[in-house]
Each structure stands twice: as C-alpha cells, then as structure tokens.
Amino acid sequence: xxxxxxLVTQCLNALSQAAxxxxxxxxxxLIFGIMRIVNFAHGAFFMLGAYVGWSAVHWTGNxxxxxxxxxxxxxxxxAAFELGILRRLYGRDGHAFLMVTFGLxxxxxxxxxxxWGVEALQVQxxxxxxxxxxxLDEPFPIYRLFLAGSGVVVAIVIWQFLERTRxxxxxxxxxxxxxxxxxxxxxxxxxxxxxxxxxxxxxxxGGVFAAPMVTASLGMAPNAVIDTFVIVIIGGMGSxxxxxxxxxxxxxxxxxxxxxxxxxxxxxxxxxxxTILVVRPxxxxxxxx
Amino acid sequence: xxxxxGLNTHYGASHVLQGVDLVVPPGRICALLGRNGVGKSTTLRxxxxxxxxxxxxxxxxxxDIAGWQxxxxxxxxxxxxxxxxxxxxxxxxxxxxxxxxxxPAKAWPIxxxxxxxxSLRERARNKGAHLSGGEQQMLAIARALVSxxxxxxxxxxxxxxxxxxxxELARVIQxxxxxxxxxxxxxxxMKLAEAVANELHIMVKGRMVYGASPEKFRAEEAxxxxxxxxx
Numbered sequence: 001x002x003x004x005x006x007l008v009t010q011c012l013n014a015l016s017q018a019a020x021x022x023x024x025x026x027x028x029x030l031i032f033g034i035m036r037i038v039n040f041a042h043g044a045f046f047m048l049g050a051y052v053g054w055s056a057v058h059w060t061g062n063x064x065x066x067x068x069x070x071x072x073x074x075x076x077x078x079a080a081f082e083l084g085i086l087r088r089l090y091g092r093d094g095h096a097f098l099m100v101t102f103g104l105x106x107x108x109x110x111x112x113x114x115x116w117g118v119e120a121l122q123v124q125x126x127x128x129x130x131x132x133x134x135x136l137d138e139p140f141p142i143y144r145l146f147l148a149g150s151g152v153v154v155a156i157v158i159w160q161f162l163e164r165t166r167x168x169x170x171x172x173x174x175x176x177x178x179x180x181x182x183x184x185x186x187x188x189x190x191x192x193x194x195x196x197x198x199x200x201x202x203x204x205x206g207g208v209f210a211a212p213m214v215t216a217s218l219g220m221a222p223n224a225v226i227d228t229f230v231i232v233i234i235g236g237m238g239s240x241x242x243x244x245x246x247x248x249x250x251x252x253x254x255x256x257x258x259x260x261x262x263x264x265x266x267x268x269x270x271x272x273x274x275t276i277l278v279v280r281p282x283x284x285x286x287x288x289x
Numbered sequence: 290x291x292x293x294x295g296l297n298t299h300y301g302a303s304h305v306l307q308g309v310d311l312v313v314p315p316g317r318i319c320a321l322l323g324r325n326g327v328g329k330s331t332t333l334r335x336x337x338x339x340x341x342x343x344x345x346x347x348x349x350x351x352x353d354i355a356g357w358q359x360x361x362x363x364x365x366x367x368x369x370x371x372x373x374x375x376x377x378x379x380x381x382x383x384x385x386x387x388x389x390x391x392x393p394a395k396a397w398p399i400x401x402x403x404x405x406x407x408s409l410r411e412r413a414r415n416k417g418a419h420l421s422g423g424e425q426q427m428l429a430i431a432r433a434l435v436s437x438x439x440x441x442x443x444x445x446x447x448x449x450x451x452x453x454x455x456x457e458l459a460r461v462i463q464x465x466x467x468x469x470x471x472x473x474x475x476x477x478x479m480k481l482a483e484a485v486a487n488e489l490h491i492m493v494k495g496r497m498v499y500g501a502s503p504e505k506f507r508a509e510e511a512x513x514x515x516x517x518x519x520x
Contacts, residue, residue: 166387169380173388176377183337183371184389185363185436 005136010255012135016144018251019151023206024224025231025243026158027199033175033238034195037086037094040101043225044108045200049074049207050216051112054121063126063212070208075201082196087189105225109218118218125212147209154205155244162240171195175238230273236286245284290315290440290471291336296345296355298328298335305331306342307495313440318462318472320486322479322518328495329475330372333442336473337369338362349440364391368438372445372475374429378418382409385417385428390435396468397434405461406431423454430461440471447478459484479518483507491517 028042049070056066081104089096129143162168174181174191182188207220214220231250235242250269257265276284291313298306305328313319321329335342338359347355354362363369368389377385386399403410406427412420420428426446433441443462447455455478462485466472476482482489489506491499491513498517506513 169384169387173377173380173384176379177375179339179359180371180375180377181388182359183339183363183369184432185360185391186388187358187360 002136005138009135009138009140010259011252012140012148013144014248014252014255015148015151017255018247019147019154020206020210021227021231021251022151022155022244022247023202023209024228025235025247026155026240027202028228029232029235029238029240029243030171030195030202031199032232033240034171034178035086035090035192037097038101038229039196039199040098040225041104041108042199042203042228043221043223044105045074045078045203046207046210046224047112047216047218047220048077048108049204050123050211050220051116051121051207052204053208053211054116054123054216057123063124063129066123066208067205071201071205074204074207075197078200079193079197081200082193086196087192105221109221113218116216120215120217121211122215123208123211143212150209154202158202159240167191167194227269230269233273233283234276236283238287239283239285242283242285290317290350291473292346292348293332293336294346294348296332296335296342296347298331298340298342300331300340305495306335306345308345309492309495310497311490313471313473315439315471316466316469317487318466318474318485319488319490320482321473321475321490321492322477322482323492324518325477327492329492330444332492333369333444333473333475336362336442337367363436366437366439367442368433368436368440369442370426370429370433370444370446372448374422374425376417376420376425376428376432378416380417382413382415382417382420382428386432386435389432394435394437396437397431399435402431402434405464422449423451423457426450426454426458427461430465434465434470438470440473441465443472443474445475445477447476447481455481493517 024042024046028039031037031039052070052073053066056069057063085100086097089100125143129146131142132139133142133145134140162172170181170186170191174188178188181191210220227250231246232243234249235244235246249272253268253272254265257268261268293309293311296306296309297304309328309332311319311332321332323329331340334340336347338357338361342355345355346353349365349367352365354365357365377388380388383399386402403413408424409427409431412424417425417428430446446458450458459481462472462474474482474486483503483506486503489501489503490497499513
C-alpha cells in the first residue's frame with residue numbers, strides 16, 4: 001500500500017465526514033449562542049431531514065429537490081416549535097429546555113415510526129454522484145467528494161450570511177446581549193425563532209446528505225446528537241468557527257482512529273473532549289464557562 | 290413629551306417604584322438624581338419596557354406605552370443608553386451602530402455621528418471591547434441616536450469617566466438638546482447634571498421628592514444635598 005494515496009483518500013474521507021458533523025454542530029452552536037439553551041432534539045431534526053429527504057426523492061425521483069425541500073420543511077417545523085412551545089419557557093432555568101427538547105425527541109421518533117415505519121429506508125443517490133473516481137489510483141466515491149465540497153460551500157454561505165446580512169448582524173448582536181438588541185428596536189423573539197429554524201434546517205440538510213450513505217433509520221438521532229455535543233463542547237458553545245474546528249477534529253479522529261485502532265476510535269473522541277474540558281472548560285473558541 | 294403617572298414597579302416581592310410621577314417637557318433636559326438603589330435606573334427600565342410596571346401610566350406624546358415591549362417603545366421614538374454602556378463587545382464600532390439602524394437614519398446618519406464623535410471615526414473598524422470607557426460611552430450614544438429618537442434616556446453616562454471626557458459629554462448632551470431631542474438623564478455626577486439640565490428631580494425610596502430649576506436648586510443646594518443625596 002502506498003502511503004500518499006492512502007493519506008489523500010482518508011483525508012478526503014474525513015473531510016466528507018466533517019461536513020456532515022459540521023451541518024449538525026453549526027446549527028446547535030448557533031442556537032446555543034442566541035438562546036443559551038441546549039437543543040437535545042437536534043439529532044431528531046437530523047433524522048427528520050433524512051426521512052423528509054427520502055419522501056422527496058420517492059415522490060419526485062429527484063435528490064436535488066430533497067436537498068432544497070428538506071431543510072425548508074425541517075427548519076419551518078423547528079421555527080414553529082420555538083414559536084409554539086419553547087417561547088413560553090424563556091426565563092425558566094435550563095432544565096425546562098432539556099426536558100422539553102428531550103420530550104420532542106421521543107415524540108418525533110414515534111411520529112416518524114408511525115409515518116414512515118420501522119424499516120430503514122434507502123435513499124437513492126443521484127446517478128451523477130453514484131460513481132467512483134480514482135484518486136492517485138485509489139478508488140473513491142464521488143458522493144463523498146460532493147459531500148466535502150458541499151460542507152465547504154455551506155460553511156462559506158453561513159459565514160457570509162453572519163458577516164454581511166442584517167439578520168446575521170442581529171444574530172451576532174443578540175448572542176452578545178439580547179436585552180440590548182431588544183431595547184434598540186428589534187424584536188429579539190423573531191431573531192430567536194429564525195435562529196432556531198435555521199439551526200434545525202441545517203440539521204435537516206445534514207440528514208438529507210447522510211441518508212444515501214447510511215439509510216434513513218430510527219437510530220440516526222441518538223448517534224448524531226452525541227457526536228454533535230462532542231463537537232460543540234470541543235469547539236466552544238456558541239462559536240461558529242469552533243463548530244467547524246470541532247467537526248474537523250472529530251472527523252479526522254473517527255476516520256483515522258477507526259482505521260488504525262478500530263476498537264478505540266470512539267474512546268479517542270471522548271479523550272479529546274475530556275482533555276479540552278480540563279484545559280479549556282469553555283471549549284477551544286468558547287467564552288470561559 | 291413624556292409624562293409618568295403613579296408608576297409602580299416590583300422586582301419579585303420588593304416594591305421598587307412606589308408611585309413615580311414625572312413630567313419631561315419636549316425639548317428639555319431633565320436630570321433624575323438620588324442615592325444608589327432608589328429606583329432611578331428602574332424608572333428608565335420601566336419606561337423602556339425592560340421591566341414591566343405593575344401599575345401606572347407612561348404617556349409618550351399622549352399614548353400610554355406602559356407595558357409595551359422594548360422594541361415597540363424604541364420604535365415609538367425612545368432611545369436608551371444603559372448604565373455601563375452595554376456595547377456589543379465583539380462587534381465593530383460601525384456594526385454596533387448598525388444594529389440600531391432599522392431604517393436609513395435621517396437626522397443622525399452614520400457620517401454625522403462620526404462628525405459628532407471624532408474619536409469614534411478613528412476607531413470605526415475596532416471592536417467594542419477594545420474601546421476606552423469614554424469611547425464606549427460615545428458609541429452607546431451614537432447607537433441610540435441612529436434611530437432618530439425624539440426622546441433619549443441616559444443612565445449614568447459619566448460613570449467612571451475622566452473629568453475631561455465628562456466635559457465632552459456635557460457638550461454632546463447640549464448639542465442633542467439644541468437639535469430637538471428631549472433628554473431624561475439619570476446622574477450621580479452633580480456637576481454634569483447641574484451643567485446641562487433644565488430641571489432637577491430627586492428620588493428617594495421609589496418616590497419623587499423634589500423638583501426644581503437649577504437656579505432654585507443652587508439656592509437651597511446645601512440643605513437638599515444633605516437631606517436627599519449624601520449618604
């Protein structure tokens with residue numbers, strides 16, 4: 001085995017994994033930054049994205065429609081949940097949010113079971129992406145390249161959105177001092193609904209991206225939510241850049257760890273998290289907790 | 290402009306504002322004085338909607354805004370400069386101002402604000418956290434003005450500032466008043482309050498106990514100070 005082709009393909013592999021994790025971690029960290037709440041249901045929104053994506057592909061036969069429709073529907077559902085339920089809980093302590101979002105996870109899991117059944121659902125990837133390319137004579141799935149590229153594109157879009165748009169500015173300001181934004185004439189409740197919707201929509205798009213590789217299944221939510229929490233704890237709660245770094249770190253450890261030390265790959269991930277919690281309790285780029 | 294009638298505000302069980310009455314006529318600068326903890330900041334926060342008063346009226350140009358949400362009060366033309374400035378630390382000077390610029394400013398567009406506060410012009414791309422206390426105060430005022438307010442609530446703007454900066458602050462407050470902005474100023478710094486205010490009001494334990502022109506106040510200053518202001 002040549003070292004270079006192996007390294008290149010595994011790095012690309014890790015990048016595609018990082019893209020998936022980033023869709024999840026970025027949304028969770030945005031929501032935490034604005035609302036100071038941990039959205040335990042984040043994995044469930046990821047799962048919902050996969051199922052909605054399956055239906056969209058099933059009805060239209062077009063993966064690209066799924067990629068647009070799922071985040072909009074999942075994000076809309078998230079925003080509606082914030083408007084209808086979470087909004088009543090502001091001012092209470094964090095336990096209320098944990099309970100309610102954990103409850104939502106259970107409800108969504110059951111609802112998905114009723115609507116889509118218990119069987120794992122295979123989502124057909126678009127023909128144009130289902131092939132294999134050779135990178136330095138190593139075979140590599142095009143879909144994973146596409147995933148890594150999409151991660152980069154989405155990261156740039158979110159970054160520019162936060163830096164250059166009015167809503168992005170309000171989101172950054174609200175994460176620093178919500179009351180002041182409110183007193184300066186912006187209804188911060190709308191900012192919160194928007195951010196919760198955007199965060200859930202990002203989880204939803206992650207679900208669609210993941211579905212062709214892992215199938216849409218009821219086990220998606222708990223696996224995803226744990227990885228996501230690790231990323232956000234490593235990167236720092238509320239930090240956009242931190243979620244990017246956390247996703248890259250976790251993905252590389254998962255990919256290379258499971259190749260060299262298959263039995264310990266998971267342990268490495270938690271070891272990193274533990275080290276960071278000890279050395280920098282607020283996360284790499286987080287404010288001190 | 291602003292008429293407060295019988296305003297009561299509670300923080301939990303503690304009765305902070307106990308029937309506050311205050312009239313701020315248009316185009317005037319009213320200073321609100323008093324010892325720590327008598328309810329001066331709470332009066333401003335109640336007007337702003339940041340705390341919900343339990344009873345009483347807050348009339349802004351004849352409309353009762355008591356109990357409105359903060360963004361509604363802001364949109365009705367009231368701008369707020371909080372105690373401790375509360376600048377957004379990770380946003381630049383310009384971004385801090387833009388948060389409050391909901392519509393393109395007419396009376397106080399950003400170029401005019403930078404003219405009024407030359408020190409901010411040099412720091413335009415700096416983050417809020419990197420400004421000095423005086424610069425942060427000027428930024429907090431600039432941020433309030435960009436919404437073209439008819440009424441400005443200033444909470445202890447001189448706190449922690451050097452005398453020279455306080456003098457600059459007095460100059461700015463006078464300019465704002467001359468341009469037609471009505472100002473309600475909460476201050477501990479008697480010099481600043483006396484220098485700019487058209488009316489002085491004193492609070493004790495959640496009530497208004499004194500109101501007078503600066504001339505009248507100066508005539509009876511020694512007595513009033515020892516009775517209401519010194520600890």
